[in-house]
Amino acid sequence: MKKNIIHFSMNDYTGAGLAAFRFHKNLKKNKFNSYLVVNEKKNNFKDIIELNKKRIFKNFLNKAEFFLLSKNNKFAFYDKGRYLINDIRELNFMDTLNPEVVIFHWVTNFINPILLNQIKKKYKCKIIWNVIDIAPLTGGCHINWGCKNFHKKCNKCPAVKKIFQYRPRKTHLIKNKIFNNLKLDLLYTGDWMGEQIKNSSIAKGKKSYKLMIPVDENSFRPNSKTKKKNPWNIKINKKIILFRSSSHLRKGNKILISSINYLIKQSNISKKKFCLMSIGDNYAQNLLNKSNIEYFNLGNIISEKKLIKVYQLADLFISPSTEDVGPMMINEAVMSGLPVISFDIGVAKDLIINKINGYKINKISYINLANSIKKFLNLSRQDEEKMKKNSRLIGVKYLSLKKHITTFNQILK
DSSP: OOOEEEEEEEESSSHHHHHHHHHHHHHHHTTOEEEEEEEEOOSOOTTEEEOOOOOHHHHHHHHHGGGGBSGGGTTOBOOSSOOSBOOGGGGGGGGGTOOSEEEEOSOTTTBOTTHHHHHHHHHOOEEEEEESSSGGGSSSBSOOTTOOGGGTTOOSOTTBOGGGTHHHHHHHHHHHHHHHTOOOEEEESSHHHHHHHHHOSTTTTOOEEEOOOOOOTTTSOOOGGGGTSOTTOOOOSSEEEEEEEOOOGGGOHHHHHHHHHHHHHHSSOOGGGEEEEEEEOSHHHHHTTTSOOOEEEOOOOOOHHHHHHHHHHOSEEEEOOSSOSOOHHHHHHHHTTOOEEEESOTTHHHHOOBTTTEEEESSOOHHHHHHHHHHHHTSOHHHHHHHHHHHHHHHHHHHOHHHHHHHHHHHHO
């Protein structure tokens, strides 16, 4: 008989929230009694429970404290010890669900970690934390930019100014005590995060298992017909290079646009050979204003059906991120049969094999990125098609729904 499972995530639609939703959805498909508990939801399913706790005062405090953070919050320091759910009585709805396994995903500012032990004692259930970003292991940061202070006590935190140094130390200490007194397992979505867990003082002695974010292989798949007919009426006889437009420093848009400009100026690659296409904000458009490069920004894509067509329309996906656990777009692109170019970070370590299904760049620089783009654009049609087929094969091997559920069942044993 399949187990009763409850997931917790801040929402069900942003990157980390969507990953939790797909996890839950795959368990439902495989007959688990799975429920996803979120503060905000956009998917209208009965098995997604929305708590809708208001955050007005907490949001005000977070904005007021912004001046206490360093470098315009480069480290995404969001965990300041304030949570929407602090009392287990607010979770009494769980009584009727009789959970045997409770999985925490992205719960920063949502579920107070002190409740983990209370939940385990009350329901006598297995506790699992799916470490989607580095926040559960640190004193507040979601992005560590190479900082290793979380290996010990988060002293001398580069994310906050001197007057606020007590906060990461205190949060780290609280998490350390909670983890030390609690039997729980950790999941990680790629080898890079697995290494962070091994080095973390908070996660010391805990069992951890690799479970990559799944992608539905029956939906995210190549379809050449999209080139001829698509929602944006893009019909073009050029290589279409896809990326995510984002103003976040770590997403590397400046490096990508610099590499494109360098590519055109320093090589024999013509602008007529390719065009750029992005989803996301307008940041890249502002960077491209002085460049005469054909560019399509499709905006924020909420519909999964449209997102699938985005990948089918493209010929190459570039992830210029310089600091990332994922991104999940690499998973989706690989499953969709797209070659991928990325720096050697996040899931690129797991999913990109150099010259087989893309290019993995060891040293972060716009010149190195430009050289890899040039290599792809100079591929013969036969070699490009081979690279696309290899990407699809790697996606099915490591990211399929079947692979995900098989691995999860092994973890539960």
